[in-house]
Amino acid sequence: MNTKPIIALDFPGEKEVMGFLGQFEEKLFVKIGMELYMQEGPTIVRKVKEQGHDIFLDLKLHDIPNTVKSAMKGLAGQGVDLVNVHAAGGRMMMEGALEGLEAGTPAGAKRAALIAVTQLTSTTEQRMHDEQKIALSLKESVLHYAQLTKQAGLHGVVCSVLEAQAIREACGDDFLRVTPGIRMLGGEAHDQQRIATPDGAKKDGSSLIVVGRAITGAVNPVKAYQEVCNLWEAN
Numbered sequence: 001m002n003t004k005p006i007i008a009l010d011f012p013g014e015k016e017v018m019g020f021l022g023q024f025e026e027k028l029f030v031k032i033g034m035e036l037y038m039q040e041g042p043t044i045v046r047k048v049k050e051q052g053h054d055i056f057l058d059l060k061l062h063d064i065p066n067t068v069k070s071a072m073k074g075l076a077g078q079g080v081d082l083v084n085v086h087a088a089g090g091r092m093m094m095e096g097a098l099e100g101l102e103a104g105t106p107a108g109a110k111r112a113a114l115i116a117v118t119q120l121t122s123t124t125e126q127r128m129h130d131e132q133k134i135a136l137s138l139k140e141s142v143l144h145y146a147q148l149t150k151q152a153g154l155h156g157v158v159c160s161v162l163e164a165q166a167i168r169e170a171c172g173d174d175f176l177r178v179t180p181g182i183r184m185l186g187g188e189a190h191d192q193q194r195i196a197t198p199d200g201a202k203k204d205g206s207s208l209i210v211v212g213r214a215i216t217g218a219v220n221p222v223k224a225y226q227e228v229c230n231l232w233e234a235n
C-alpha cells in the first residue's frame with residue numbers, strides 16, 4: 001500500500017478538485033469523502049483515477065449486512081484502493097462488506113483494502129459516554145472495535161493517533177491504523193478532538209495519515225503538503 005499522506009479532497013465539486021490537483025506535479029494518495037461524492041458521484045472517482053492518483057473512497061457505510069454487502073459490490077467496480085465502513089455496524093455487517101467487495105471486484109483487478117472506523121476523531125470520551133452510553137474508556141472502545149474488525153477479516157481501522165500504538169500491539173503491525181485528525185504544531189483543531197502532528201503520528205504507530213484542511217486550506221497547498229511529507233517521512 002502507498003504510504004504517502006492521504007489528502008482529504010473535501011471540496012464542494014469537480015471544479016475545485018481539479019483546481020487543487022492541478023497545482024501538483026506528482027501522483028498523490030487522495031481521499032474522496034461524502035461531501036464530494038454526494039455532489040459528483042462515481043464520475044469524480046473515475047476522473048481522479050484517470051490522473052493516476054491512488055484513492056481512498058471514504059463513504060463510511062453503516063447499515064444492515066445485506067445492504068452494505070450490495071453497496072460494496074457496486075463500489076468495488078470503481079477501481080479505488082481503500083474503502084471503509086463503520087465498525088459499529090457489527091461483525092456481520094463487516095463480513096458482508098468484505099464479501100461484497102470480493103464479489104464486485106472485476107476479474108484480474110486488485111481488490112481494494114477495507115477498513116472500519118472505530119470512534120470518530122471528533123469524539124471525546126465524555127461525549128462517547130453521554131451520547132453513545134458506552135461505559136468503557138475511549139481507548140478501550142477503540143481497541144474493542146479494532147479487535148472486532150480484525151475478527152471480521154478486514155485490513156485495519158480508522159482511529160486517532162492516540163490509540164494507534166495500542167492497536168498495533170493488540171492486532172499486529174500489518175493491521176492498518178489510518179489516522180485522521182492531523183494538524184501542524186499549533187494549527188487550528190476545527191471540529192477534531194483527538195489530534196496529532198504528522199511526526200507524532202509516525203512516532204506513535206500510525207500506518208497512514210489523512211490530512212485535509214491543514215493542506216487544502218493553506219495559502220500554498222503544495223508547500224503545506226511537502227511540509228507534512230517531510231515530517232511524516234523524517235522518522
Ligand SMILES: O=C(O)c1cc(=O)[nH]c(=O)n1[C@@H]1O[C@H](COP(=O)(O)O)[C@@H](O)[C@H]1O
Pocket residue numbers: 008010033058060084117119120121122158159180181182190192210211212213214
Ligand atoms: O474516515 C475518515 O476518513 C475520518 C474518520 C475520522 O474518525 N475522522 C476524520 O476526520 N475522518 C475524515 O478525515 C478528514 C479529516 O479532515 P481534516 O480535519 O480537515 O484534516 C475528513 O475528510 C474526515 O471525513
